[in-house]
Amino acid sequence: ARNPDADRYEIVQREATMEILPGTRTPIWGYQGTFPGPTIESRSGRTAVVVHRNELPVPTVVHLHGGHTPADSDGYTTDLVLPAGGTHTAHAGMHDPAAKVTQVEREYVYPLRQKAATLWYHDHRMDFTGPAVYRGLAGFHLVRDDEEDSLPLPRGERELPLMIADRAFAEDGSMRYPSIDPTLHTVHGVEESYVEGVLGDVILVNGAPWPVAEVSATRYRLRVLNASNARRYDLALDPPPPGGQAFTQIGSDQGLLDAPRVHDHVTVAPAERFDLVVDFGRYPIGSEVTLVNRLGAGGTAHVMRFRVTRRATEDSHIPDRLADIEPLDRTQATVTREFSFRGGRIGDRHGWTIGGHPFSPTRTDVRPRLGDVEIWRFVADVHHPIHLHLVHFRVLSRGDREPGPYDAGRKDTVDLRPGEAVEVIARFDGYRGRYMFHCHNLEHEDMGMMANFEVF
Ligand code: C2O
Ligand code: CU
Ligand code: CU
Numbered sequence: 339a340r341n342p343d344a345d346r347y348e349i350v351q352r353e354a355t356m357e358i359l360p361g362t363r364t365p366i367w368g369y370q371g372t373f374p375g376p377t378i379e380s381r382s383g384r385t386a387v388v389v390h391r392n393e394l395p396v397p398t399v400v401h402l403h404g405g406h407t408p409a410d411s412d413g414y415t416t417d418l419v420l421p422a423g424g425t426h427t428a429h430a431g432m433h434d435p436a437a438k439v440t441q442v443e444r445e446y447v448y449p450l451r452q453k454a455a456t457l458w459y460h461d462h463r464m465d466f467t468g469p470a471v472y473r474g475l476a477g478f479h480l481v482r483d484d485e486e487d488s489l490p491l492p493r494g495e496r497e498l499p500l501m502i503a504d505r506a507f508a509e510d511g512s513m514r515y516p517s518i519d520p521t522l523h524t525v526h527g528v529e530e531s532y533v534e535g536v537l538g539d540v541i542l543v544n545g546a547p548w549p550v551a552e553v554s555a556t557r558y559r560l561r562v563l564n565a566s567n568a569r570r571y572d573l574a575l576d577p578p579p580p581g582g583q584a585f586t587q588i589g590s591d592q593g594l595l596d597a598p599r600v601h602d603h604v605t606v607a608p609a610e611r612f613d614l615v616v617d618f619g620r621y622p623i624g625s626e627v628t629l630v631n632r633l634g635a636g637g638t639a640h641v642m643r644f645r646v647t648r649r650a651t652e653d654s655h656i657p658d659r660l661a662d663i664e665p666l667d668r669t670q671a672t673v674t675r676e677f678s679f680r681g682g683r684i685g686d687r688h689g690w691t692i693g694g695h696p697f698s699p700t701r702t703d704v705r706p707r708l709g710d711v712e713i714w715r716f717v718a719d720v721h722h723p724i725h726l727h728l729v730h731f732r733v734l735s736r737g738d739r740e741p742g743p744y745d746a747g748r749k750d751t752v753d754l755r756p757g758e759a760v761e762v763i764a765r766f767d768g769y770r771g772r773y774m775f776h777c778h779n780l781e782h783e784d785m786g787m788m789a790n791f792e793v794f
Contacts, residue, residue, distance in 0.1 A: 344385035344447075347378055351419075351475065352393040358545060362511025366474035367394050373545045374501050374565075375459070375477025380450055382483035388459075391443040392419040397463060398470065402448055402479055403609060403725070404457035404591060404750050409771025411446040412727055415464040415788070416699050419444045451768065452730075453661065453748070454486040455593035456499065456561045456611040464699065468536060468567050468780035472515050474545075476501065476565045485661060486594060492559040492615065492654040498551065499561040502606075502641060504538035504569045514538075533681075533688050534720075535568025535781040541631065543642045550643045554650030555619045559588070562614060564606040567780040570721065570753070572632040573641065574603035579620035586656055589613030590747030592730040594661035603632060605744050607723035607753035609778035612744070615656055618646045663748065666711055666732055666763045674713040674761075675704060679722045679754060679777060679787060689786040690777065696786030697776075703789040706766040715761045718754035722782060725751040727773040728793070731764035751778055766793050 354371035355363040369375025369390075380386040392398050397420050401413030410417075422442040457479040461470035478499050491497075506514040516532040540547050564571060575584040583600040591611045604612050621627055629641040682691045689696050693703065706712050713734065716724055733745035737758045745752065754760055776788035 341385060341387070344387045345380060347386065347388045348391070349375065349388060350391045350393055351398055353395070356545065358505075358542065359507055359511055359540075359547060362507075364507065364511045364513060366513075367470065368474045369459075369477050373474030373476070375475070377478040377480060377499060378459075379480045379482065380448070382450055382452060382454055382481050384450060386448045386450055386479075388446045388448065389443060390419055390446065391422060393422050395421055395423070396466070396470070397421060398475065399462040399464075400444070400446055400459055401462040401727075402446070402457055402459045404455055404611075404730075405448055405450070405479075406452040406728060406730075406768050407448055408769045409773060411448060412771075412773060413446070413462045414772060415462050415467075415774060418463065450481055452481065453593040454483040455481050455591070455748075456563060456589070456613065457481055458501070458563055458565065458611075460565070464697075465784050468784045469515050471565070471780055472505065472536065472567055473513060476503070478561075478563065480561075489657055489660065490654050491588065491656065492557045496554075496557065496654070497559045497561065499544070499563070500642070501544050501563050501565045502571065503542050503565040503567075504638060505540055505542055506538040507540060532781060533785065535779045537567075537569050539637050541634070541638055541641050548640055548642060550645055552647045553618045553644045554648050555621065555623055555646050556650040556652055557615050557617045557619070557654045557656075560614045560616060561589075562604075562606060562612045564608050564610055566608050568608060568782075569638070570608070570633055570723075571606045571641070572603055573606060574630050574632055575616065576628045576630045578602065579617070585614040585616060587612060587614055587746070588656060588660055591750045592748035595747040596661060596663045597659055598656050599743075599746055601743065605753070607721070607751065607778070608780070609723055609725055609751040610753065618644060619650070619652070621646045623647070623649060666765060668713065668734065668763070670711040671713045671763060672707075672710045674715060676715045676717065677789075678717045679724065680719045684786050687785075690782040691786055692776075692789040695789070697788035699790070701790065702772070702792045704791040705794055706791060708770055708793050709765070709767050711763060711765045713761055713763050715759055716752070716754055717759045718756060720756050721779070722754045722787070723751050723778040724754055724760075724775065725778045726764065726775040728769065729764040729766055731762040734761040734763050736760050770794060
Protein backbone atom coordinates (compact mmCIF):
# COMPACT_ATOMS: atom_id res chain seq x y z
CA ALA A 339 0.00 0.00 0.00
CA ARG A 340 1.34 3.41 -0.91
CA ASN A 341 1.29 6.15 1.65
CA PRO A 342 -0.42 9.25 0.18
CA ASP A 343 1.42 11.43 2.70
CA ALA A 344 4.79 10.28 1.44
CA ASP A 345 6.95 11.67 -1.32
CA ARG A 346 8.20 8.91 -3.56
CA TYR A 347 11.45 8.89 -5.49
CA GLU A 348 12.87 6.20 -7.73
CA ILE A 349 16.55 5.88 -8.25
CA VAL A 350 18.34 3.47 -10.55
CA GLN A 351 21.94 2.75 -9.68
CA ARG A 352 23.84 2.21 -12.87
CA GLU A 353 27.11 2.43 -14.71
CA ALA A 354 27.65 5.48 -16.90
CA THR A 355 30.42 7.68 -18.21
CA MET A 356 30.84 11.39 -17.52
CA GLU A 357 33.16 14.05 -18.83
CA ILE A 358 34.90 15.06 -15.61
CA LEU A 359 38.30 15.99 -17.02
CA PRO A 360 37.99 17.87 -20.32
CA GLY A 361 38.23 15.57 -23.33
CA THR A 362 38.00 12.28 -21.45
CA ARG A 363 35.14 10.04 -20.36
CA THR A 364 35.22 8.71 -16.81
CA PRO A 365 33.33 5.50 -16.07
CA ILE A 366 31.30 5.96 -12.90
CA TRP A 367 28.77 4.20 -10.74
CA GLY A 368 25.98 6.68 -10.31
CA TYR A 369 22.60 7.10 -8.73
CA GLN A 370 20.59 7.70 -11.93
CA GLY A 371 23.93 7.38 -13.66
CA THR A 372 25.26 10.71 -12.39
CA PHE A 373 27.91 11.81 -9.92
CA PRO A 374 26.81 13.30 -7.60
CA GLY A 375 23.45 11.55 -7.63
CA PRO A 376 20.27 13.61 -7.89
CA THR A 377 19.65 16.02 -5.00
CA ILE A 378 16.53 14.97 -3.14
CA GLU A 379 14.65 17.69 -1.27
CA SER A 380 12.21 16.75 1.48
CA ARG A 381 10.08 18.35 4.16
CA SER A 382 10.75 17.61 7.78
CA GLY A 383 7.98 15.38 9.19
CA ARG A 384 6.90 14.18 5.77
CA THR A 385 7.89 10.64 4.85
CA ALA A 386 10.20 10.23 1.89
CA VAL A 387 10.17 6.83 0.23
CA VAL A 388 13.16 6.22 -1.99
CA VAL A 389 13.12 3.12 -4.16
CA HIS A 390 16.55 2.05 -5.28
CA ARG A 391 17.02 -0.39 -8.11
CA ASN A 392 20.49 -1.84 -8.50
CA GLU A 393 21.69 -2.20 -12.08
CA LEU A 394 25.34 -2.18 -11.08
CA PRO A 395 27.44 -5.35 -11.27
CA VAL A 396 27.83 -5.57 -7.48
CA PRO A 397 25.52 -5.60 -4.45
CA THR A 398 24.90 -2.20 -2.87
CA VAL A 399 23.50 -0.72 0.33
CA VAL A 400 22.03 2.79 0.60
CA HIS A 401 22.46 4.81 3.78
CA LEU A 402 20.93 8.24 4.39
CA HIS A 403 23.71 9.91 6.33
CA GLY A 404 22.24 12.07 9.09
CA GLY A 405 18.82 10.52 8.72
CA HIS A 406 16.82 9.71 11.85
CA THR A 407 15.71 6.46 10.29
CA PRO A 408 14.11 3.18 11.43
CA ALA A 409 16.73 0.42 11.47
CA ASP A 410 15.29 -1.56 8.55
CA SER A 411 15.70 1.44 6.22
CA ASP A 412 19.00 2.69 7.62
CA GLY A 413 21.16 0.78 5.20
CA TYR A 414 22.77 -1.66 7.56
CA THR A 415 26.00 -2.74 5.99
CA THR A 416 24.80 -6.26 5.11
CA ASP A 417 21.24 -5.36 4.04
CA LEU A 418 22.03 -5.67 0.37
CA VAL A 419 20.29 -4.59 -2.77
CA LEU A 420 21.38 -7.25 -5.23
CA PRO A 421 22.40 -6.58 -8.82
CA ALA A 422 19.42 -6.82 -11.11
CA GLY A 423 21.36 -8.25 -14.01
CA GLY A 424 24.51 -10.21 -13.45
CA THR A 425 25.68 -13.01 -11.31
CA HIS A 426 26.70 -12.37 -7.76
CA THR A 427 27.64 -14.09 -4.58
CA ALA A 428 25.58 -13.45 -1.47
CA HIS A 429 28.80 -12.40 0.21
CA ALA A 430 27.33 -10.72 3.25
CA GLY A 431 24.93 -13.57 3.81
CA MET A 432 27.84 -15.68 4.86
CA HIS A 433 28.55 -13.35 7.75
CA ASP A 434 25.00 -12.61 8.65
CA PRO A 435 22.32 -15.12 7.80
CA ALA A 436 19.63 -12.62 8.77
CA ALA A 437 20.74 -10.10 6.15
CA LYS A 438 18.16 -9.46 3.49
CA VAL A 439 19.87 -10.70 0.38
CA THR A 440 17.07 -11.29 -2.04
CA GLN A 441 16.07 -7.93 -3.51
CA VAL A 442 17.25 -6.19 -6.65
CA GLU A 443 15.08 -3.26 -5.73
CA ARG A 444 14.53 -1.89 -2.31
CA GLU A 445 12.23 0.65 -0.76
CA TYR A 446 13.85 2.85 1.87
CA VAL A 447 11.37 4.67 4.10
CA TYR A 448 12.51 7.90 5.75
CA PRO A 449 9.99 9.42 8.19
CA LEU A 450 12.29 12.48 8.55
CA ARG A 451 11.10 13.40 12.02
CA GLN A 452 14.04 15.74 12.30
CA LYS A 453 15.04 19.33 11.73
CA ALA A 454 16.04 20.85 8.42
CA ALA A 455 19.56 19.73 7.57
CA THR A 456 22.02 18.89 4.84
CA LEU A 457 21.88 15.10 4.65
CA TRP A 458 23.50 12.91 2.05
CA TYR A 459 23.05 9.40 0.82
CA HIS A 460 25.82 7.04 -0.11
CA ASP A 461 26.75 3.41 -0.45
CA HIS A 462 27.53 1.44 2.71
CA ARG A 463 28.32 -2.15 1.73
CA MET A 464 30.51 -4.00 4.20
CA ASP A 465 34.20 -3.93 3.22
CA PHE A 466 33.45 -2.10 -0.06
CA THR A 467 32.09 1.33 0.89
CA GLY A 468 35.30 3.15 -0.06
CA PRO A 469 35.51 1.98 -3.68
CA ALA A 470 31.74 2.32 -4.21
CA VAL A 471 31.55 5.92 -2.98
CA TYR A 472 34.76 6.75 -4.84
CA ARG A 473 33.19 5.56 -8.11
CA GLY A 474 30.32 7.96 -7.54
CA LEU A 475 27.65 6.57 -5.22
CA ALA A 476 26.89 9.73 -3.24
CA GLY A 477 24.22 12.44 -3.42
CA PHE A 478 22.61 15.21 -1.37
CA HIS A 479 19.33 14.84 0.46
CA LEU A 480 18.23 18.22 1.81
CA VAL A 481 15.58 18.36 4.50
CA ARG A 482 13.72 21.63 4.91
CA ASP A 483 11.38 22.85 7.62
CA ASP A 484 9.25 25.85 8.58
CA GLU A 485 11.66 27.06 11.26
CA GLU A 486 14.43 27.45 8.71
CA ASP A 487 12.14 28.75 5.95
CA SER A 488 10.95 31.55 8.24
CA LEU A 489 14.49 32.98 8.44
CA PRO A 490 15.74 35.55 5.89
CA LEU A 491 18.70 33.38 4.80
CA PRO A 492 20.00 33.34 1.23
CA ARG A 493 17.84 30.99 -0.84
CA GLY A 494 17.09 29.93 -4.37
CA GLU A 495 20.10 30.39 -6.62
CA ARG A 496 21.94 31.90 -3.64
CA GLU A 497 21.97 28.56 -1.87
CA LEU A 498 24.70 26.29 -3.19
CA PRO A 499 25.16 22.69 -2.03
CA LEU A 500 28.86 21.90 -2.56
CA MET A 501 29.93 18.28 -2.49
CA ILE A 502 33.70 18.36 -2.18
CA ALA A 503 35.58 15.17 -2.99
CA ASP A 504 39.06 14.32 -4.21
CA ARG A 505 39.79 11.77 -6.90
CA ALA A 506 42.79 10.47 -8.82
CA PHE A 507 42.55 9.77 -12.54
CA ALA A 508 44.42 7.62 -14.98
CA GLU A 509 45.40 9.06 -18.36
CA ASP A 510 42.29 7.70 -20.09
CA GLY A 511 40.10 9.55 -17.58
CA SER A 512 39.16 6.58 -15.46
CA MET A 513 39.29 6.96 -11.71
CA ARG A 514 42.22 5.32 -9.99
CA TYR A 515 41.20 3.56 -6.87
CA PRO A 516 44.10 1.64 -5.32
CA SER A 517 43.62 -2.10 -5.29
CA ILE A 518 42.43 -3.89 -2.22
CA ASP A 519 45.99 -5.03 -1.51
CA PRO A 520 46.94 -3.07 1.63
CA THR A 521 50.44 -2.16 0.55
CA LEU A 522 51.99 1.05 -0.63
CA HIS A 523 50.64 2.55 -3.82
CA THR A 524 51.90 5.22 -6.08
CA VAL A 525 49.49 7.96 -7.08
CA HIS A 526 51.08 10.41 -9.52
CA GLY A 527 54.50 9.71 -8.14
CA VAL A 528 53.52 10.02 -4.52
CA GLU A 529 53.79 6.92 -2.42
CA GLU A 530 50.63 6.51 -0.51
CA SER A 531 49.45 3.94 1.91
CA TYR A 532 46.02 2.62 1.08
CA VAL A 533 45.63 1.67 4.72
CA GLU A 534 45.68 5.32 5.76
CA GLY A 535 42.87 6.15 3.35
CA VAL A 536 42.72 6.86 -0.36
CA LEU A 537 43.57 10.37 -1.47
CA GLY A 538 43.18 11.89 -4.92
CA ASP A 539 45.14 14.75 -6.44
CA VAL A 540 42.18 16.52 -8.06
CA ILE A 541 39.47 18.21 -6.01
CA LEU A 542 35.98 17.95 -7.45
CA VAL A 543 33.03 20.11 -6.47
CA ASN A 544 29.73 18.49 -7.42
CA GLY A 545 31.70 16.27 -9.78
CA ALA A 546 33.64 19.06 -11.54
CA PRO A 547 37.34 19.93 -11.16
CA TRP A 548 38.02 23.48 -9.95
CA PRO A 549 34.71 24.91 -11.16
CA VAL A 550 33.76 28.58 -11.39
CA ALA A 551 30.51 30.00 -10.06
CA GLU A 552 29.38 33.44 -11.14
CA VAL A 553 27.91 35.21 -8.16
CA SER A 554 26.25 38.52 -7.37
CA ALA A 555 27.78 40.88 -4.85
CA THR A 556 25.65 39.64 -1.99
CA ARG A 557 25.25 36.81 0.52
CA TYR A 558 25.35 33.17 -0.50
CA ARG A 559 24.70 30.09 1.56
CA LEU A 560 27.26 27.37 0.88
CA ARG A 561 26.18 23.95 2.12
CA VAL A 562 29.60 22.34 2.29
CA LEU A 563 29.82 18.55 2.44
CA ASN A 564 33.15 16.77 2.55
CA ALA A 565 32.31 13.59 0.63
CA SER A 566 35.96 12.57 0.27
CA ASN A 567 36.99 9.09 1.31
CA ALA A 568 39.82 10.25 3.52
CA ARG A 569 40.85 13.85 2.85
CA ARG A 570 40.40 16.65 5.38
CA TYR A 571 40.17 20.26 4.21
CA ASP A 572 40.87 23.59 5.79
CA LEU A 573 38.77 25.97 3.73
CA ALA A 574 39.44 29.68 3.39
CA LEU A 575 38.82 32.43 0.84
CA ASP A 576 41.66 33.91 -1.19
CA PRO A 577 41.81 36.85 -1.06
CA PRO A 578 40.10 37.05 2.31
CA PRO A 579 37.44 39.76 2.50
CA PRO A 580 38.56 43.04 4.09
CA GLY A 581 38.57 42.53 7.86
CA GLY A 582 38.64 38.73 7.57
CA GLN A 583 35.92 36.51 8.98
CA ALA A 584 35.18 35.09 5.56
CA PHE A 585 32.60 32.60 6.74
CA THR A 586 29.57 33.00 8.94
CA GLN A 587 28.65 29.50 10.00
CA ILE A 588 24.89 29.08 10.36
CA GLY A 589 24.64 25.32 10.46
CA SER A 590 26.43 22.10 11.12
CA ASP A 591 25.85 18.41 10.23
CA GLN A 592 22.30 18.37 11.55
CA GLY A 593 21.03 21.80 10.69
CA LEU A 594 21.05 25.33 12.03
CA LEU A 595 23.14 26.43 14.99
CA ASP A 596 21.44 28.28 17.81
CA ALA A 597 23.39 31.40 16.81
CA PRO A 598 25.82 32.21 13.99
CA ARG A 599 29.60 31.94 14.45
CA VAL A 600 32.25 33.60 12.36
CA HIS A 601 35.42 31.93 11.08
CA ASP A 602 38.43 32.95 9.02
CA HIS A 603 38.77 29.34 7.92
CA VAL A 604 36.93 26.08 8.53
CA THR A 605 38.33 22.58 8.93
CA VAL A 606 36.10 19.90 7.44
CA ALA A 607 36.66 16.19 8.03
CA PRO A 608 35.11 13.47 5.86
CA ALA A 609 31.28 13.39 6.10
CA GLU A 610 31.03 16.65 8.03
CA ARG A 611 28.73 19.41 6.76
CA PHE A 612 29.18 23.12 7.32
CA ASP A 613 26.54 25.61 6.36
CA LEU A 614 28.49 28.78 5.61
CA VAL A 615 27.28 32.18 4.53
CA VAL A 616 29.73 34.21 2.43
CA ASP A 617 28.99 37.84 1.62
CA PHE A 618 30.40 38.52 -1.84
CA GLY A 619 29.19 42.10 -1.38
CA ARG A 620 32.44 42.57 0.56
CA TYR A 621 34.38 42.23 -2.70
CA PRO A 622 34.49 44.69 -5.62
CA ILE A 623 32.59 43.72 -8.76
CA GLY A 624 34.95 41.87 -11.06
CA SER A 625 36.80 40.08 -8.26
CA GLU A 626 37.73 36.45 -8.48
CA VAL A 627 37.65 34.73 -5.11
CA THR A 628 39.13 31.27 -4.66
CA LEU A 629 37.92 28.77 -2.14
CA VAL A 630 41.25 27.33 -1.08
CA ASN A 631 42.24 24.29 0.93
CA ARG A 632 44.98 25.28 3.34
CA LEU A 633 45.80 21.62 4.00
CA GLY A 634 46.43 20.94 0.32
CA ALA A 635 49.38 21.46 -2.01
CA GLY A 636 49.48 21.87 -5.77
CA GLY A 637 46.23 20.61 -7.28
CA THR A 638 44.64 19.97 -3.90
CA ALA A 639 45.19 23.52 -2.62
CA HIS A 640 42.32 24.95 -4.70
CA VAL A 641 38.69 23.91 -4.47
CA MET A 642 36.66 26.30 -6.62
CA ARG A 643 36.37 29.91 -7.76
CA PHE A 644 33.70 32.54 -7.47
CA ARG A 645 33.48 35.43 -9.93
CA VAL A 646 31.66 38.42 -8.53
CA THR A 647 30.06 39.62 -11.74
CA ARG A 648 27.12 41.79 -10.83
CA ARG A 649 25.63 44.10 -8.28
CA ALA A 650 22.67 42.79 -6.31
CA THR A 651 20.03 44.00 -3.97
CA GLU A 652 20.42 42.67 -0.47
CA ASP A 653 17.63 40.21 0.07
CA SER A 654 18.93 38.28 3.04
CA HIS A 655 20.46 38.72 6.42
CA ILE A 656 21.66 36.48 9.19
CA PRO A 657 19.60 36.75 12.36
CA ASP A 658 21.33 36.65 15.74
CA ARG A 659 19.16 33.72 16.76
CA LEU A 660 18.79 30.85 14.34
CA ALA A 661 17.25 27.69 15.80
CA ASP A 662 15.93 26.35 19.07
CA ILE A 663 18.21 23.58 20.16
CA GLU A 664 17.64 21.17 23.02
CA PRO A 665 20.66 21.69 25.25
CA LEU A 666 21.75 18.24 26.48
CA ASP A 667 24.04 18.44 29.45
CA ARG A 668 26.12 16.04 31.50
CA THR A 669 23.61 15.70 34.32
CA GLN A 670 21.14 14.00 31.96
CA ALA A 671 23.52 11.20 31.03
CA THR A 672 22.95 7.73 32.48
CA VAL A 673 26.35 6.40 31.52
CA THR A 674 29.72 7.35 30.06
CA ARG A 675 31.27 4.84 27.69
CA GLU A 676 34.75 4.95 26.25
CA PHE A 677 35.89 3.76 22.85
CA SER A 678 39.39 3.73 21.45
CA PHE A 679 39.94 4.07 17.71
CA ARG A 680 43.25 2.51 16.74
CA GLY A 681 45.20 0.76 14.07
CA GLY A 682 45.97 -2.88 14.71
CA ARG A 683 46.61 -6.19 13.12
CA ILE A 684 43.62 -8.11 11.86
CA GLY A 685 44.87 -11.57 11.00
CA ASP A 686 47.96 -11.01 8.89
CA ARG A 687 46.95 -7.56 7.69
CA HIS A 688 46.95 -4.07 9.03
CA GLY A 689 43.47 -2.88 9.89
CA TRP A 690 41.57 -0.55 12.15
CA THR A 691 39.71 -1.29 15.35
CA ILE A 692 37.20 0.15 17.79
CA GLY A 693 37.77 -0.91 21.38
CA GLY A 694 40.35 -3.37 20.12
CA HIS A 695 37.94 -5.17 17.76
CA PRO A 696 37.54 -5.11 14.03
CA PHE A 697 33.92 -4.92 12.85
CA SER A 698 31.70 -7.95 13.04
CA PRO A 699 28.07 -7.80 11.93
CA THR A 700 27.17 -10.47 14.47
CA ARG A 701 28.53 -8.75 17.57
CA THR A 702 26.55 -6.10 19.44
CA ASP A 703 29.09 -3.71 20.87
CA VAL A 704 26.83 -1.33 22.81
CA ARG A 705 23.20 -1.40 23.94
CA PRO A 706 21.77 2.02 24.76
CA ARG A 707 18.23 2.05 26.14
CA LEU A 708 15.60 3.85 24.07
CA GLY A 709 15.32 7.43 25.26
CA ASP A 710 18.47 7.41 27.38
CA VAL A 711 21.08 10.12 27.20
CA GLU A 712 24.65 8.83 27.08
CA ILE A 713 28.12 10.32 26.96
CA TRP A 714 30.52 8.60 24.61
CA ARG A 715 34.19 9.35 24.99
CA PHE A 716 36.35 8.67 21.95
CA VAL A 717 40.12 8.32 21.98
CA ALA A 718 42.15 8.21 18.78
CA ASP A 719 45.63 7.25 17.65
CA VAL A 720 45.55 9.19 14.35
CA HIS A 721 42.84 11.33 12.72
CA HIS A 722 39.46 9.59 12.69
CA PRO A 723 36.16 11.28 11.77
CA ILE A 724 33.65 9.37 13.90
CA HIS A 725 30.04 9.06 12.81
CA LEU A 726 27.00 7.71 14.65
CA HIS A 727 23.92 6.57 12.81
CA LEU A 728 20.39 7.39 14.06
CA VAL A 729 21.29 10.12 16.54
CA HIS A 730 22.69 13.60 16.55
CA PHE A 731 25.05 14.62 19.30
CA ARG A 732 26.66 17.61 20.89
CA VAL A 733 30.40 17.77 21.42
CA LEU A 734 30.99 18.21 25.15
CA SER A 735 34.75 18.43 25.24
CA ARG A 736 37.85 18.11 23.12
CA GLY A 737 41.19 17.27 24.67
CA ASP A 738 39.47 17.60 28.08
CA ARG A 739 38.83 21.27 27.40
CA GLU A 740 36.09 23.22 25.68
CA PRO A 741 34.89 21.98 22.29
CA GLY A 742 36.84 23.35 19.33
CA PRO A 743 35.77 26.11 16.94
CA TYR A 744 34.24 23.62 14.47
CA ASP A 745 32.38 21.48 16.99
CA ALA A 746 29.33 23.70 17.42
CA GLY A 747 25.77 22.61 16.90
CA ARG A 748 24.02 19.35 16.27
CA LYS A 749 26.60 16.96 14.91
CA ASP A 750 26.61 13.40 13.60
CA THR A 751 30.30 13.24 12.73
CA VAL A 752 33.18 14.51 14.83
CA ASP A 753 36.81 14.84 13.80
CA LEU A 754 39.10 13.09 16.28
CA ARG A 755 42.62 14.40 16.13
CA PRO A 756 45.71 12.34 16.86
CA GLY A 757 46.02 11.41 20.50
CA GLU A 758 43.01 13.46 21.46
CA ALA A 759 39.92 12.50 23.46
CA VAL A 760 36.52 13.87 22.48
CA GLU A 761 33.31 13.51 24.48
CA VAL A 762 29.91 13.65 22.83
CA ILE A 763 26.44 13.48 24.35
CA ALA A 764 23.42 12.03 22.58
CA ARG A 765 19.89 10.91 23.25
CA PHE A 766 19.12 7.52 21.74
CA ASP A 767 15.52 8.13 20.87
CA GLY A 768 13.11 7.45 18.08
CA TYR A 769 13.68 3.87 17.03
CA ARG A 770 14.84 0.59 18.45
CA GLY A 771 17.14 -1.66 16.53
CA ARG A 772 20.63 -2.24 15.29
CA TYR A 773 22.74 0.63 13.99
CA MET A 774 26.38 1.28 13.23
CA PHE A 775 28.96 3.76 14.35
CA HIS A 776 32.25 4.03 12.58
CA CYS A 777 35.14 6.01 11.27
CA HIS A 778 34.14 7.90 8.12
CA ASN A 779 37.55 7.59 6.60
CA LEU A 780 36.07 5.02 4.26
CA GLU A 781 39.19 2.91 4.01
CA HIS A 782 39.40 2.74 7.80
CA GLU A 783 35.73 1.78 7.84
CA ASP A 784 36.26 -0.94 5.22
CA MET A 785 39.24 -2.24 7.16
CA GLY A 786 37.34 -2.85 10.35
CA MET A 787 36.74 0.49 12.07
CA MET A 788 33.02 0.06 12.56
CA ALA A 789 30.88 -1.27 15.42
CA ASN A 790 27.23 -1.96 16.23
CA PHE A 791 24.94 -0.38 18.77
CA GLU A 792 21.53 -1.73 19.46
CA VAL A 793 18.87 0.55 20.88
CA PHE A 794 16.56 -1.58 23.04
CU1 C2O B 1 27.96 8.40 6.04
CU2 C2O B 1 27.59 5.06 8.21
O1 C2O B 1 27.85 6.68 7.07
CU1 CU C 1 25.15 7.77 8.79
CU1 CU D 1 39.66 6.36 10.96
